[in-house]
Amino acid sequence: MKRVLLIVSGGIAAYKALELIRLLRKSGYGVTCVTTDNAEQFVTRLSLQALSENTVYGQLFSLTDESEMGHIQLSRSADLLVVAPATANLLAKMAGGLADDLASTVLLATDKPVLVAPAMNVRMWLHPATQANMTTLRTRGVQVVGPDEGTMACNEFGPGRMSEPAAILAAIEALLHPVRPLSGRHVLVTSGPTHEPIDPVRYIANRSSGRQGHAIAAALAALGARVTLVSGPVSVPDPAGVAVTRVESAREMLEACQAALPADAAVFAAAVADWRVANASDGKIKKQPGVAAPALELVPNPDILATIAAAGPTRPRIVVGFAAETNDLLANAQSKLQRKNADFIVANDVSPETGIMGGTENAVHLIGPRGVEEWPRLAKDDVARRLALRIAEALR
Ligand code: C5P
Numbered sequence: 001m002k003r004v005l006l007i008v009s010g011g012i013a014a015y016k017a018l019e020l021i022r023l024l025r026k027s028g029y030g031v032t033c034v035t036t037d038n039a040e041q042f043v044t045r046l047s048l049q050a051l052s053e054n055t056v057y058g059q060l061f062s063l064t065d066e067s068e069m070g071h072i073q074l075s076r077s078a079d080l081l082v083v084a085p086a087t088a089n090l091l092a093k094m095a096g097g098l099a100d101d102l103a104s105t106v107l108l109a110t111d112k113p114v115l116v117a118p119a120m121n122v123r124m125w126l127h128p129a130t131q132a133n134m135t136t137l138r139t140r141g142v143q144v145v146g147p148d149e150g151t152m153a154c155n156e157f158g159p160g161r162m163s164e165p166a167a168i169l170a171a172i173e174a175l176l177h178p179v180r181p182l183s184g185r186h187v188l189v190t191s192g193p194t195h196e197p198i199d200p201v202r203y204i205a206n207r208s209s210g211r212q213g214h215a216i217a218a219a220l221a222a223l224g225a226r227v228t229l230v231s232g233p234v235s236v237p238d239p240a241g242v243a244v245t246r247v248e249s250a251r252e253m254l255e256a257c258q259a260a261l262p263a264d265a266a267v268f269a270a271a272v273a274d275w276r277v278a279n280a281s282d283g284k285i286k287k288q289p290g291v292a293a294p295a296l297e298l299v300p301n302p303d304i305l306a307t308i309a310a311a312g313p314t315r316p317r318i319v320v321g322f323a324a325e326t327n328d329l330l331a332n333a334q335s336k337l338q339r340k341n342a343d344f345i346v347a348n349d350v351s352p353e354t355g356i357m358g359g360t361e362n363a364v365h366l367i368g369p370r371g372v373e374e375w376p377r378l379a380k381d382d383v384a385r386r387l388a389l390r391i392a393e394a395l396r
Pocket of ligand 1: 271
């Protein structure tokens with residue numbers, strides 16, 4: 001029997017931990033709970049104990065707890081550690097390596113995979129401190145499910161609501177019983193912006209962060225694919241287990257993509273500059289009093305997606321493009337599917353008010369052989385996982 005150590009921290013979503021325990025037990029998992037002091041303001045030890053049919057641990061220096069099972073043993077006794085709900089405070093402690101109670105000590109001492117299900121007020125989730133902590137945790141390999149968007153207990157609307165217990169269970173099953181439908185497959189992914197030089201120190205760029213493309217590369221690798229990620233200049237960390245080629249301009253990106261072929265599938269998530277500067281200068285352009293501002297002459301860049309998707313022996317079997325639009329989203333995406341000879345288009349509205357470009361969430365439509373599917377607004381990691389599964393299905 002696989003065992004889950006469930007750490008419950010103190011958020012209003014703690015009540016959903018009870019349903020998660022019920023689902024885990026029903027699916028045949030052993031569950032041991034660890035609570036923070038605050039968690040017990042929201043759920044009782046008795047309920048956790050009754051549902052998990054197991055002792056609940058709470059205090060670091062409890063003689064009873066320690067004599068039954070020391071905190072180091074506890075941290076390694078399970079196959080997976082799950083933090084649900086994961087409050088902003090506990091996530092910050094994990095990112096900072098603090099260990100001032102049993103929950104944080106167990107998380108620091110463990111050698112097992114960790115899955116967190118964040119749950120907090122929307123402002124707390126979007127705060128740069130929380131976002132920076134999440135980046136740190138992801139870089140260290142911590143798995144994340146959610147949070148979802150919705151109306152929260154505090155009546156505010158936005159991302160921060162803990163994923164539903166069924167979604168957390170699905171994430172747990174994926175980690176404990178990894179299916180590798182893409183093993184033996186090679187997938188090419190592009191990500192990030194491109195930089196088109198004006199002179200040696202200046203360039204034209206765009207707001208793409210690379211978060212979505214990098215998350216897709218990670219999700220494909222998690223399904224067993226060998227992934228080549230061709231990335232423009234980004235500050236997000238390289239995904240684990242993925243071969244990364246760094247490029248700057250669209251022309252370099254095309255070359256790197258061609259060098260990566262053959263591939264079974266290719267996902268073009270990069271925001272490639274449509275134009276480059278034809279009259280880029282070899283030396284820094286000097287500002288001179290009385291001399292007019294230089295005129296930039298723009299010429300079209302190669303379309304990487306259309307080039308790789310053109311029929312021929314090296315065409316990957318499945319080609320996925322993105323359509324980032326600010327109006328007529330679906331019509332533009334549909335015409336892109338045909339014009340570029342892609343099999344799927346992931347369409348997203350990148351109007352500034354959506355906060356999608358550069359943000360951590362995405363709301364997409366998937367356009368493909370089955371028509372148009374509208375996906376709910378999800379964390380970019382969750383969009384990536386869904387897309388990776390669809391690619392695996394299409395390659396079967
Ligand atoms: O034509 P548009 O730029 O809207 O198309 C977006 C899709 O095409 C994305 O998948 C993007 O990665 C890809 N693209 C490309 N090379 C370009 C322009 C866009 O691969 N030069």
